[in-house]
Amino acid sequence: MIRFLIRRILLGIFVLFGVSLITFLIARVIPSEPAARWIGPRATAEQIAAAKVELGLNQPLFMQYINYIKGLFTGDWGVSITSHQPVLKELLIFLPSSLEIILGGMLIALIVGIPLGVLTAVYKETWIDHLSRGISIGGVSIPAFWLAMILQLIFYQYLGWFPLGERVSTETALLYPIETITGSNLIDSAVQGNWVYFSDALNHSILPMLTMAAFPLGVVTRMTRSSMLEVVGEEYMRVTKAFGFSSGVRTFKYALKNAMGPTITSLGLTFAYALTTTFLIESVFTWPGLGLYTSNAILSSDYPVIMGVTIFVTAAYLIVNLLVDITLAILDPRIKVNVE
Amino acid sequence: MDVLLDMKNVKVDIKTRSGTFAALDLEHLWINRGETVALVGETGSGKSMTASAIMKLFPTNKAKITNGEILFEGQDLVSWSERKMEKVRGKSMTMIFQDPMSSLNPVFPIGEPMVRMICKHLGVGKKEAKKTAIEALSFVGLPDPKGMMKRYPHELSGGQRQRVMISMAMACKPKLLIADEPTTALDVTIQLQILYLINQMKEKQGTSILFITHNLSVVSHIADRIAIMYGGRIIETGRTKEVFRSPRHPYTKMLIDAIPSVTNDRERLPVIEGMIDRSIEGCPFANRCPKARRECSTQGMPKLEGSSQDHMAACFFPLEEVPALV
Numbered sequence: 001m002i003r004f005l006i007r008r009i010l011l012g013i014f015v016l017f018g019v020s021l022i023t024f025l026i027a028r029v030i031p032s033e034p035a036a037r038w039i040g041p042r043a044t045a046e047q048i049a050a051a052k053v054e055l056g057l058n059q060p061l062f063m064q065y066i067n068y069i070k071g072l073f074t075g076d077w078g079v080s081i082t083s084h085q086p087v088l089k090e091l092l093i094f095l096p097s098s099l100e101i102i103l104g105g106m107l108i109a110l111i112v113g114i115p116l117g118v119l120t121a122v123y124k125e126t127w128i129d130h131l132s133r134g135i136s137i138g139g140v141s142i143p144a145f146w147l148a149m150i151l152q153l154i155f156y157q158y159l160g161w162f163p164l165g166e167r168v169s170t171e172t173a174l175l176y177p178i179e180t181i182t183g184s185n186l187i188d189s190a191v192q193g194n195w196v197y198f199s200d201a202l203n204h205s206i207l208p209m210l211t212m213a214a215f216p217l218g219v220v221t222r223m224t225r226s227s228m229l230e231v232v233g234e235e236y237m238r239v240t241k242a243f244g245f246s247s248g249v250r251t252f253k254y255a256l257k258n259a260m261g262p263t264i265t266s267l268g269l270t271f272a273y274a275l276t277t278t279f280l281i282e283s284v285f286t287w288p289g290l291g292l293y294t295s296n297a298i299l300s301s302d303y304p305v306i307m308g309v310t311i312f313v314t315a316a317y318l319i320v321n322l323l324v325d326i327t328l329a330i331l332d333p334r335i336k337v338n339v340e
Numbered sequence: 341m342d343v344l345l346d347m348k349n350v351k352v353d354i355k356t357r358s359g360t361f362a363a364l365d366l367e368h369l370w371i372n373r374g375e376t377v378a379l380v381g382e383t384g385s386g387k388s389m390t391a392s393a394i395m396k397l398f399p400t401n402k403a404k405i406t407n408g409e410i411l412f413e414g415q416d417l418v419s420w421s422e423r424k425m426e427k428v429r430g431k432s433m434t435m436i437f438q439d440p441m442s443s444l445n446p447v448f449p450i451g452e453p454m455v456r457m458i459c460k461h462l463g464v465g466k467k468e469a470k471k472t473a474i475e476a477l478s479f480v481g482l483p484d485p486k487g488m489m490k491r492y493p494h495e496l497s498g499g500q501r502q503r504v505m506i507s508m509a510m511a512c513k514p515k516l517l518i519a520d521e522p523t524t525a526l527d528v529t530i531q532l533q534i535l536y537l538i539n540q541m542k543e544k545q546g547t548s549i550l551f552i553t554h555n556l557s558v559v560s561h562i563a564d565r566i567a568i569m570y571g572g573r574i575i576e577t578g579r580t581k582e583v584f585r586s587p588r589h590p591y592t593k594m595l596i597d598a599i600p601s602v603t604n605d606r607e608r609l610p611v612i613e614g615m616i617d618r619s620i621e622g623c624p625f626a627n628r629c630p631k632a633r634r635e636c637s638t639q640g641m642p643k644l645e646g647s648s649q650d651h652m653a654a655c656f657f658p659l660e661e662v663p664a665l666v
Contacts, residue, residue, distance in 0.1 A: 234442065235437065235439060235442040235443055236442060236443055236444055236445045236446075237445075238397065238399065238437075239435075239437060239443045239444070239505075240445065240453065241397055241429070242395060242397055242429055242430065242434065242435040242437075243429060243430035243434065243453065243457050243508065244426050244427065244428070244429035244430030244431060244457065244460065244461060245426070245430075245453075245456070245457070245460070246423075246426050247422075249456075253456075254445055254448070254453070257447050257448070258445070258446070258447050331447060332446070332447050333446075333447065333492045333494070334446060334447075334492070334494050
């Protein structure tokens with residue numbers, strides 16, 4: 001297990017290097033003048049030349065890259081050319097609010113998707129199965145931004161159950177303020193026992209989370225269904241029946257653990273999708289997170305931010321998939337043998 | 341002798357897209373307490389279907405018992421609900437399967453389902469169940485039974501896995517063990533050990549055994565009685581010695597003649613030509629039987645008949661009885 005982890009981590013670092021090189025080169029190739037943006041409108045030639053020195057842009061490309069890599073390790077991820085703030089600092093501000101809806105959405109997908117998948121496998125070819133197939137295909141194929149707007153239309157416009165956007169209402173933020181600890185409003189307010197703030201923040205996050213959950217929910221449901229069907233047909237499940245275990249125990253104890261592998265794997269893959277979906281969801285719900293931050297950076301070709309976000313997203317994706325592999329190894333004892 | 345299991349006129353139909361298929365038409369099969377009965381037949385003859393009918397454990401939910409009764413300790417299982425069956429399976433009647441490689445759940449240590457099953461059927465605590473499980477594992481001769489509880493199926497050999505299956509089957513001291521070709525997937529050397537263990541179950545616990553096989557030489561070693569199946573029907577049944585000494589059905593005779601023997605220097609083994617044809621009328625073996633006459637296909641199905649229950653055959657023109665050597 002330890003050897004497996006070390007190998008995977010080394011491999012991950014290798015991938016990160018590759019990604020950093022590619023993003024770095026692309027940022028240098030695109031036709032834009034970062035130094036001019038750094039100064040702002042109506043910059044003089046002297047000011048731009050000075051800014052080039054300040055930003056290290058006068059050095060050879062190779063040296064620039066070495067400095068960039070050095071910075072990545074020492075926590076200096078460059079400075080945003082529009083806000084003049086360190087990229088890492090800004091990332092850490094916007095990240096928790098994005099993670100809130102990503103993880104919330106994933107959690108909803110797991111909690112609803114797995115039982116739904118099992119149910120549809122047990123009641124194959126009945127109305128439950130057909131209904132869930134409809135939901136799954138819808139969840140996977142409906143574009144996130146459109147779903148977000150439909151949800152807003154129904155739950156804000158017609159029903160008035162949930163707010164239109166933002167993370168928390170202004171009155172609550174002013175009347176019941178919380179201190180920032182993790183950056184996640186839900187966790188911070190819960191830790192501080194500020195339940196007024198918590199329920200308001202939760203109310204605000206439900207629609208973004210639901211939108212986020214749609215795609216992974218479809219994937220998880222369909223994956224669980226098909227792998228459950230496969231496992232239920234295995235000889236050892238018939239043996240389990242021959243020893244008198246009830247259908248509940250057979251399904252949820254003995255079949256589900258076998259069937260979880262493909263579900264967990266596909267959930268890890270949808271994580272990458274979730275990271276890009278937040279860009280759209282955050283725009284629709286004016287949710288100040290990584291997505292909104294990045295799309296603004298892209299629009300103003302703020303390349304240190306774009307590079308920082310890319311590196312960060314890559315690292316997050318690698319970590320998630322490492323977690324997926326560890327989970328798989330815990331679920332299935334045969335996997336360890338193959339690795340060693 | 342006391343009858344444990346008594347199946348009469350049991351019919352099993354499988355619904356397919358093109359219509360219903362009569363998978364099993366069992367006139368009479370019974371097993372006494374503490375007795376080993378062997379069910380012999382070629383592939384597709386209905387051996388495994390018989391086992392599935394007793395346990396109500398069909399591999400497909402399209403199969404249904406449509407007729408007859410299966411009396412187990414005097415109670416008719418046919419009408420029993422799935423709930424009621426769950427209380428009997430694994431406790432009073434149990435089954436071991438052909439392929440030990442795929443019979444055990446790969447992601448659970450072997451002790452886990454054993455302990456859970458013992459807790460359920462014997463109503464004991466986890467500690468007590470663990471003790472029983474370890475006893476069962478050591479009974480089947482597995483080394484380090486305590487450590488064995490925590491091991492996974494992929495760490496064991498085929499023979500060891502079949503031992504695990506047997507220990508699981510015997511843990512609750514069942515009255516009936518159905519062994520569905522338990523040695524087919526194993527090496528010949530291991531086969532004998534497994535047969536010995538199954539025999540031990542009969543002798544130590546008084547378990548009745550329904551032994552399903554297509555290997556006649558195995559049968560002659562362990563079975564008290566034998567039932568030959570063909571085309572979903574029993575065509576001959578009797579005491580093993582009787583049937584071997586003087587087979588009444590031509591099919592049985594041809595099967596016995598096809599057993600390879602060291603003492604006989606035949607160039608080629610005799611072969612029964614043709615395949616099972618389920619569509620023919622009358623005696624199902626008529627199309628392959630060298631002694632078949634026109635009446636075999638026109639008089640309907642032959643019934644099991646004989647001078648006593650110790651030897652019966654379903655044939656319109658049974659072979660002459662060979663006089664016993666005194």
